[in-house]
Amino acid sequence: METESLVETLEAAGLSPYQAAAYVALLDLGTASATDVADASGVPAPRIYDVLRSLEELAYIETYEEGSLRARAHSPSGVLEDLRGRATRLEAAAEEVEDRWEQPELEAGGASIVTRFRTVIERAESFIEDATHQILLSTTTRNLRRLAPALREATDRGVSVRVSVHTADGEDRPDPELFDGLCLEARHRPLPAPFVALADRRQASFAHHPDSYDRYGVLVNDRTHTYVFYWYFLTCLWEPWEVVYDAAGDGLPREYLDVRHLVRDLRAVDWASDPVRVRVEGHDTGTGEERTVEGTVVDVRVPFASDASTGFELAGQVTLDLDVGGEHVSVGGWGAIVEDIEGTRLTVTEAPRLL
Known part of the structure; x- marks a missing residue:
């Protein structure tokens, strides 16, 4: 110099x-x-x-x-120690400036576009750490390991976690032991896919696959926009793919991801002759307050026939009716308006014949 x-x-x-x-x-x-x-x-x-x-x-x-x-x-x-200390502080300041520019505060109802995957996965980790009832995740095995500590803590505190792992051509099918203690259920998609993390039906963290032409991420703190990512997760990243890990096995209690999955299974059994009891955790659609009930299934309502090859109704109203101590309670899925409860966690607690 x-x-x-x-x-x-x-x-x-x-x-x-x-x-x-x-x-x-x-x-x-x-x-x-x-x-x-x-x-x-x-x-x-x-x-x-x-x-x-x-x-x-x-x-x-x-x-x-x-x-x-x-x-x-x-x-x-x-002098060298002083100069190097200054250099370290300047480097830290540079990184903080970059992080603050990349990670704008997400206000309620907000959405942001970011350019780095690091920002997307860091925000996903914070969503997971703050989640109270549900996490849905689409990721690679590498990024799953990155998020494993946060997922394990979420599972330990009773959050319902489901993971869809995608692999590229030539990659091995994920080992079931990878998911032990991290989630309730995992599926394997043997095709590249975007990174998606959804928390509590309100927060979403999304990034295109690294090989995609588009290179940006989306951060959302809003139920309406997160609802779109939820349906993408269900239809493209979850529903069609093989189950590779199931913490519950074939026994009871059995928890369902969505009221539609439960109704689909109920329509295949004679619940009228063999009563099925379900515990529902969710929100009262009238007050918005959290509500938990448990009762016997008295009706399932799907007002149209589905032509989907999976038998999974992809649109329209799907309702589960329960008898809760003599009171009729109707349960809907995400965004329920006409039902009494929007169910966020549905668990079959009793069934003479397993679903």
């Missing part, structure tokens, strides 16, 4: 122009009188004494009397 550049860099690190010029001159001279330092550095002679004393206070140099005021540079270890 040339002398002029070194002086400019020291100025950027916090020295005054005169301090930087005098210090660099003294590094070259080794030991010199104040007059010689002034001549070599271009610092005006009347100012050189104050400049040298200020450098001594910063521990860059030391001064002594030998007929006249003289100065010599300290061992650079202290």
Whole structure:
């Protein structure tokens, strides 16, 4: 680095122009009188004494009397530590500026476009950490491992977690042990897919697959927009694919992702002759308050016939009717309006014949 550049860099690190010029001159001279330092550095002679004393206070140099005021540079270890500390703080500040620019605060009803996948997955991790009842995730095995600690903690505190892992051609089918303790159920999609994380039916974190032409991410804190990602998750990333892990097995209780899945299974059994009891956790559609009920199935209502090859109704009203201690309670899915409860977690607790 040339002398002029070194002086400019020291100025950027916090020295005054005169301090930087005098210090660099003294590094070259080794030991010199104040007059010689002034001549070599271009610092005006009347100012050189104050400049040298200020450098001594910063521990860059030391001064002594030998007929006249003289100065010599300290061992650079202290200076180097100071400069490197400043560099570290500047680097940290640069990263913080970038992060704050990339991660605008998501207000309720807000959505943001971001350009880095790192931002998408970090925000997904924060959504998972704050979730209280449901997490849906589409990811690679690599990113699943990245999010594993947050997912494990969510599962431990009773959050319902479901994971769809996608793999590229030539990649092995994910080992079921990978999901142990992380989720209730996992499926495998042997095709590349976007990264999607949905939390509590309100927050969404989305990024295109890295090989996609489009390279951007979307962050959402809004039920309406998250609802769109939810349907994309169900239809493209969940419903068609093979189950590779099921924490519940074939026994009871059995939890369902959506009222539509439960109604589909109920229509295949004689629930009228063999009563089925269901516990519903959700929100009262009249007050918005959380509500939990448990009762016996008395009706399932699907007002149209589905032609979907999966038998999964992809649109329209689907309702589960329960007898809760003599009271009729209707349960709908995400966005329910006409039913009594919007069900967020539905669990079959009793069934003479397993669904």
